[in-house]
Amino acid sequence: MTAIRVLLADDQTLVRAAFAMLVESARDMEVVGQAATGREAVALARTSRADLVLMDIRMPDLDGIEATRLIAADEDLAGVRILVLTTYDTDENVVEALRAGASGFLVKDTRPAELLDAIRTVAAGEALLSPGPTSRLIARFLRGPVAPATGGPDCLSERERGVLALVARGLNNTEVAEALGLSPLTAKTHVSRIMGKLGARDRAQLVIVAYESGMVTPGRL
Numbered sequence: 001m002t003a004i005r006v007l008l009a010d011d012q013t014l015v016r017a018a019f020a021m022l023v024e025s026a027r028d029m030e031v032v033g034q035a036a037t038g039r040e041a042v043a044l045a046r047t048s049r050a051d052l053v054l055m056d057i058r059m060p061d062l063d064g065i066e067a068t069r070l071i072a073a074d075e076d077l078a079g080v081r082i083l084v085l086t087t088y089d090t091d092e093n094v095v096e097a098l099r100a101g102a103s104g105f106l107v108k109d110t111r112p113a114e115l116l117d118a119i120r121t122v123a124a125g126e127a128l129l130s131p132g133p134t135s136r137l138i139a140r141f142l143r144g145p146v147a148p149a150t151g152g153p154d155c156l157s158e159r160e161r162g163v164l165a166l167v168a169r170g171l172n173n174t175e176v177a178e179a180l181g182l183s184p185l186t187a188k189t190h191v192s193r194i195m196g197k198l199g200a201r202d203r204a205q206l207v208i209v210a211y212e213s214g215m216v217t218p219g220r221l
Helices: 013-025 038-047 064-073 093-100 112-123 131-141 158-168 173-180 184-198 203-212
Strands: 004-009 029-035 052-056 081-086 104-107
Touching: 004 013, 004 038, 004 112, 013 029, 013 112, 029 038, 038 052, 038 064, 052 064, 052 112, 064 081, 064 093, 081 093, 081 112, 093 104, 093 203, 104 112, 158 173, 158 184, 158 203, 173 184, 184 203
Parallel strands: 004 029, 004 052, 052 081, 081 104
Antiparallel strands: none
């Protein structure tokens, strides 16, 4: 079994040390680098061959949002997933991090087992950790419809728009399938096609598109 290669980015030495001990305690993970600033995180992402970056938002030199944007925009790092660290319900910057290319967010005081599960989930490409809280956070801090960086949902079929609306509410492929009377494989295919049409990196960006386009609003959660 190939271990998940994790890069830790946080300006607090003790926090990094605690995360490093936890990650190294898992048989299927290894820490391949530690960064104290955003610039260090970007540089190490390019040299450490990390699968996933656990990225703090608030760091000196270059914050986690800009570091996320640089990593996501680098074609050579297309396979690197980013899991953002935040203080739940207080850090609206997490929305900008998701826009920049993060695959989801993690609350800093989460339980150890949940952190490890989160890393496995995002590293596997499932993205959008804790979909309910993620959706509520996005709904709270988006300032109204903004033209998304992708083509927008107008290019989608009626069925695909329905699937996107359910994804934006935090449903996984199995739940989407049950809601629409589809097979899980068909639901997964729809989600993949939607990502392709919208140019979305993962499910987290699908949620952003749905909110920014006005397809999903806070009152409809």
